[in-house]
Amino acid sequence: MSRRHVPIGRIAAVVAVIVAAFVIARQSQQPRWRVVSPGLEFATVSGEPYCRRGSSHVAVLRIDHGRLPLRVLHYTRQPEREPLTLIEWQKRTGALAVFNAGQYYPDHSYMGLLVSDGETVSRRMHPNFRAALVAAPERGGREARVLDLERDTLDAKQPRWREVAQSFMLFDRAGEVRVRRSDLVANRTVVAEDRRGRIVVVVTEGGYTLADLARLLREGPLHLTHAMAMDGGYEAQLCVNAGNFRYVSFGRWEGDRAVAGTGASVLLPAVIAVAAP
Numbered sequence: 001m002s003r004r005h006v007p008i009g010r011i012a013a014v015v016a017v018i019v020a021a022f023v024i025a026r027q028s029q030q031p032r033w034r035v036v037s038p039g040l041e042f043a044t045v046s047g048e049p050y051c052r053r054g055s056s057h058v059a060v061l062r063i064d065h066g067r068l069p070l071r072v073l074h075y076t077r078q079p080e081r082e083p084l085t086l087i088e089w090q091k092r093t094g095a096l097a098v099f100n101a102g103q104y105y106p107d108h109s110y111m112g113l114l115v116s117d118g119e120t121v122s123r124r125m126h127p128n129f130r131a132a133l134v135a136a137p138e139r140g141g142r143e144a145r146v147l148d149l150e151r152d153t154l155d156a157k158q159p160r161w162r163e164v165a166q167s168f169m170l171f172d173r174a175g176e177v178r179v180r181r182s183d184l185v186a187n188r189t190v191v192a193e194d195r196r197g198r199i200v201v202v203v204t205e206g207g208y209t210l211a212d213l214a215r216l217l218r219e220g221p222l223h224l225t226h227a228m229a230m231d232g233g234y235e236a237q238l239c240v241n242a243g244n245f246r247y248v249s250f251g252r253w254e255g256d257r258a259v260a261g262t263g264a265s266v267l268l269p270a271v272i273a274v275a276a277p
Helices: 010-030 084-092 210-219
Strands: 034-037 040-046 058-064 068-074 097-100 114-116 119-122 131-136 144-148 159-170 189-194 199-206 224-229 238-242 245-249 271-274
Touching: 034 238, 034 245, 058 238, 068 084, 068 114, 068 159, 084 097, 084 238, 084 271, 097 199, 119 131, 131 224, 131 238, 144 189, 144 224, 159 210, 210 224
Parallel strands: none
Antiparallel strands: 034 040, 040 058, 058 199, 068 271, 097 238, 097 271, 114 119, 114 159, 131 144, 131 159, 159 224, 189 199, 189 224, 238 245
């Protein structure tokens, strides 16, 4: 009676190759962080398979808000009282990074509560916007958080934060996607917290639906606990100017339309700045 010889060595070699391929694939998905300034890191991640239009690259800023203050800026508090392009905002402030704030009306007034350096610029809480980026507590310090207004309190009359920008939740701490499914494709700006409480800013180079982007960020390698969405479309913009590092991204996608260079000339009434220490 013959016995079949099991090639243990060959099986072990195949398993080793599979495991190695899995490890390499996982490593290739991990962001490669670059420290562009103390307390500020930059990376790009792939948005595949969720990107619908244009580049699938997603720019990511990770901010140690204990070292770098976040500032909410509005054009009405500038000398000319005129909205600026993103590049103009960066040059005006000298900030390490600048990105677009939340949504605004055609007359450039902000949708929701907006507080800049302790001054309330827009007093009306938007009833459907259930998130807020807050920074610089009144008691002192540089703490910053993404508040979920379904569970965190924020009083428009006494916000207790010197910097506030209200917008809407993308997904919450329970992992629930808080936006409706839609086929609207646009560039997106997202602000989130990660598991270590750091503020993470995400700006897409290509077009995504909100629900797809929520799934990408919730399941991706950034270890985000919850996230809010800022304005999208041509207004989804990021400029980083830190030491020898430069990066800029302007929104191009809004629906099925793409116009090259349009985002660069968009006048933004409100932005968030990552100030130098």
